[in-house]
Amino acid sequence: MREDNMLPEQRVQNCLAMRRPALWFALFTMAAITVLVAAVFLSGQEDSRIWADSALRQAAVVSAPLSKVEGLSNHQDIAGPVPGPAFQGEQVLTGTLYLPVVMRGFDPACPGCPPLFGIEMGGINNANGLQQAVEARMRWVRYNAIRWDVVQPNGPGTYDWGALSNVESHLLNAQQAGLWPIVIIRGTPSWAQKIPGYSCGPIKQDRLDEFATFVSAVVQRYKDPPYNVKFWELWNEPDNLPWGSPDSGYGCWGDTTDSAGYGGGYYAQMLKQAYPAVKAADPEAQVLIGGLLYAWYDPYGRPMINFLKGVLAAGGGDYFDILSYHAYSSPADEAYWIDEWGETILEAKTAHIRQVLAAYGYADKPMMCTEAGYRTFGDDSKLETQANYVVTDYVQAFSSGLKVHIWYGLKNDFQGTSLLNPDLSPKPACNAYQAMTQQLDGLYYQRRVPAGSNVEEHEFGNGTRTVWVIWTTDGYYHSVHFPTAWSPSGQFWVRNKYGEGTIWSDASDGHIDGQVTVQVSGSPFYVEPVQ
Incomplete structure (x- = not known):
């Protein structure tokens, strides 16, 4: 305290x-x-x-x-x-x-949680910039790591934990580096797919209990030393559609036939089985709703933003601890957000989500932005602007009351957002990130x-x-x-x-x-x- x-x-x-x-x-x-x-x-x-x-x-x-x-x-x-x-x-x-x-009030589930400075890494090792993350005083690491379809590819009877040997090595590295991991669980095996061929998509109704069993086993395995994982995120961008790669890193639970909830109601059914399983395995664990893309419309002009409403309307609000969402700077994204909801896309999305949560009785639900970044699209003339954005975005994350703010990514890149070049040399934004954590070290907003x-x-x-x-x-x-x-x-x-x-x-x-x-x-x- x-x-x-x-x-x-x-x-x-x-x-x-x-x-x-x-x-x-x-x-x-x-x-x-x-x-x-x-x-x-x-x-x-x-x-x-x-x-x-x-x-x-x-x-x-x-x-x-x-x-x-x-x-x-x-x-x-x-x-x-x-x-x-x-x-x-x-x-x-x-x-x-x-x-x-x-x-x-003090939360016994997270004593001494660090400041909100976080990063997403494709692999938690020096080849992916771990030393640079430590030097920059990053405190959280988001890791898109554990795939159900890899551990149980042929059915629910056995677990191939050996398939996660690299994951376990990376989680050990995170602990040794003092990073708090947020671990994503995703990947529907073929025998449990509601949409055949799509590992990114939803789970069959009669296999939801098998997923709950799998999640329980994962949490039980990694909750204690030497791994100490306490934050679990179920899928990544589940509000997306199954229109891209069937094995994509983002989820594809979005459903255009569901005009009111865009598939969020079915995702809530998964939460209702997985959440109790997580808590039974580790009462201290915190469950994040899969980081929502939270865009207004899908590529077909349908209201993608209704996914969260669908989750809440179906009673899913009691089955996750933390609301996770994504907010990238992009002129196309910002126009319709900033005009109505805030000065920046981060502030705008945060305000809108809080309004939706409040409408369903969850005004105090904690929030994390688990992917953020400034897209340069490879234009080096935008690197200084990106460095400015790192500072202003994190400060506004503090002012918005977020618990964690994750930049995407360190070496892993999305349209020019990475803080490091492929040779691990820092971009201006990385230097600004490190200066920010140094200047604000030990201070509270x-x-x-x-x-x-x-x-x-x-x-x-x-x-x-x-x-x-x-x-x-x-x-x-x-x-x-x-x-x-x-x-x-x-x-x-x-x-x-x-x-x-x-x-x-x-x-x-x-x-x-x-x-x-x-x-x-x-x-x-x-x-x-x-x-």
Whole structure:
């Protein structure tokens, strides 16, 4: 459990030095009462089966313009533009007082779960970039690994565990490297296929119990040391159609004849048998719904998005612990998502899925994005944009409350998304990923800072350190001001997305005005007080 978090002492002192102490004391008291009431309510409402909320909640905030704080000038009036090629506008931060935060209930199924930084690997070994994953402080690894049709190709009577020798070697590597594996189980053997010839497709009704038996045996085999697998994902993109390769890596449970649920109801039948089997074998195990592609329409214009509704309408919501979905950056995908649901495809899909879950009574269902990436399609001119996207995508994953965020992939590639080249040399996005984990190491997400239009700013901290991650969203430069009183030394580290930077003081921007002014662009910056 984390300790309750406060902003740096200097900010608290600034806020306590208000000209109207009585008024602010009253507000402080009222907010504290609110926190206590919220704590009692949350303690009775939180589903303790799954997940402690790894990010500290902002329990109460009292904000005021900095002109209301003794010893600080109204910097909105005195701030001047920083010389630059595309300056557009000033952004003003407000002084903020945090009270002790309320944390959600501790989850015994996942004590000490790491931060959400994850990666998908085709094989968990050095040939596929394991050493680079460790150096980049990646904490989770998604592994599309265990195939039912490989272990039981001829029938349910016997298990060919020897066929998984490479898988077992890779899982051992993950444990030794300190990576938490999310393991996919998929692949319908010919004797159990509902759609003959399609291993990616659904299971015959009368063979669902055999799949449950197989899943139970898998979990029993790998739940304990030396493997310690606790997170299981049943199929990959099951909402897809059986229109591609019959042995594809994605699932193909989608059913165009099911106008309401697109095949999700039949997938729910599988969950109803497999989920109890997993829990009986390992009560600590967590079951992920197969990572949903979650596209609006299939290639034939039918509503693919209804698959999740089909799962929930059929009662499948009680038979998975974590909602898993995919969100790639692509102009074709983003247009219809962003127009209606959010500023980015990650935020948009997350918001839409949460609305669907809430409509069926599962508003608090934990969520993971188990595939994300920026597609360059082999265009090297997009590599810097991809590096920007790594940082902004992960920060927005924090702000969206996701438990895990998986980039696809490390060496394994999909339309230019990989972080490594085939020779294992890093792309700019890999360097940005490593810098991000270094800058945010040991910090918890706090809040999105109201930094004005076209500027996105997020705050991370742990009670002794505070780091702001900032970028613009309109293609222009903007100036963001940090009062020197916010830093014990009056100075700030200002680092680019690769972690390269210098210490800035009051005069670094050409003005002596009691603040440091940082000119921000679409390429993210990290700003941190120098202790």
